[in-house]
Amino acid sequence: MATIAELDIQLIGSTSFTKPEGVQWDTEASDSSAMVEFAGRACYETWDKPNPHTAANDAYVRHILDVGHLTVLEHSSATMYLRGVSRSCSHEIMRHRHFSFSQLSQRYVPAEEARVVVPEAVLKDERLTQLFLQTADVAYEAYGELLDGISESFAHEPNAVLRMKQARQAARAVLPNCAETRFVMSGSLRSWRHFIGMRAAEHADPEIRRIAVQCLGLLRSEAPEVFGDFSITALRDGAEMATSPYVSDI
Numbered sequence: 001m002a003t004i005a006e007l008d009i010q011l012i013g014s015t016s017f018t019k020p021e022g023v024q025w026d027t028e029a030s031d032s033s034a035m036v037e038f039a040g041r042a043c044y045e046t047w048d049k050p051n052p053h054t055a056a057n058d059a060y061v062r063h064i065l066d067v068g069h070l071t072v073l074e075h076s077s078a079t080m081y082l083r084g085v086s087r088s089c090s091h092e093i094m095r096h097r098h099f100s101f102s103q104l105s106q107r108y109v110p111a112e113e114a115r116v117v118v119p120e121a122v123l124k125d126e127r128l129t130q131l132f133l134q135t136a137d138v139a140y141e142a143y144g145e146l147l148d149g150i151s152e153s154f155a156h157e158p159n160a161v162l163r164m165k166q167a168r169q170a171a172r173a174v175l176p177n178c179a180e181t182r183f184v185m186s187g188s189l190r191s192w193r194h195f196i197g198m199r200a201a202e203h204a205d206p207e208i209r210r211i212a213v214q215c216l217g218l219l220r221s222e223a224p225e226v227f228g229d230f231s232i233t234a235l236r237d238g239a240e241m242a243t244s245p246y247v248s249d250i
Contacts (some may be wrong), residue, residue, distance in 0.1 A: 001133055002133045002140065003113070003114065007083070007085065008082070008216065009081070009083075009211065010080065010081050011080055011221075011222060014031065014076075014222050015032045015035050016081070017031040024048035028057060031076075033058075033076070033223045033226055034075050035076040036225075037057050039075045040072045043072075058157055058224075058228065061225040065180070065229065065246045066246075068249065070193075073188060073190035077188050078187070078192060078222060079184060079185065082185060083180070083182040084117060084182075085120050085207075086116070086181070087176075087180075088178070089117070089178045089211070090103065090183060093185070096191065096195050096198075098188070098191040099191055100186045101183055101185055102184040103182070103183035104167070104182045104183060105124045106168065106175065107165050110147070115179070117178050117179075120207070121206070132178075135176075139176045143171050143172070147167050147188075150166070152203065188250065189227075192215065192225070193226070194249065195212060195215070196212045196213075196219075196227075196248070197243075197247075198248060199211070200241055200243070201241060204241075206239060209241060210239065210240075212242065213241065213242050214244050216230055232245070
């Protein structure tokens with residue numbers, strides 16, 4: 001029987017900031033937020049913080065969002081490792097072309113475990129969940145049979161790695177859209193704000209919305225000054241969404 005893969009997202013990388021020598025400026029913020037402020041102040045060399053209303057990092061970042069000077073957010077970045085994502089949802093995520101992605105290869109890694117992501121609308125009904133898993137089982141059984149049969153047809157190929165790659169790349173065509181995938185996702189804080197603004201909205205697909213909200217939680221811990229304007233609220237079905245008063249431009 002196919003097993004349900006649980007969503008797991010981890011922040012595995014973020015910007016490290018080192019203040020250059022000779023600049024008389026300091027900030028109380030984390031590295032990611034400090035980089036944003038430094039980049040903004042570098043445009044005008046306001047190291048002495050002449051405006052008391054934007055002296056603190058959170059106020060400075062809020063001013064950046066107010067005036068739409070979002071290019072400075074591109075100097076800080078964050079990298080996530082996502083597991084328990086459906087293949088179909090990953091295709092939607094990778095339409096955000098301002099990110100860099102490295103995804104699990106179905107050509108080199110065999111789908112030995114039938115791990116799938118079940119839509120929330122299906123999970124609410126036990127009968128439908130069983131039907132969904134049974135359907136996935138059929139696809140994975142077909143994959144295994146195809147893999148064995150195609151491997152035999154490539155028996156003349158002396159290179160074992162090439163032989164298995166050729167078999168897997170042909171057999172993978174029957175794997176379902178619900179198959180679990182894993183990938184690394186890197187982008188600037190500007191890109192992350194745009195992704196969350198688009199995908200954590202109420203009318204977004206439930207799976208991608210859940211991913212966006214979880215990413216927001218991790219980014220808030222890393223750069224609270226940059227993502228603190230987002231508010232998370234519960235929908236009627238108990239799921240969460242996130243919104244910001246600022247336009248998530250890219």
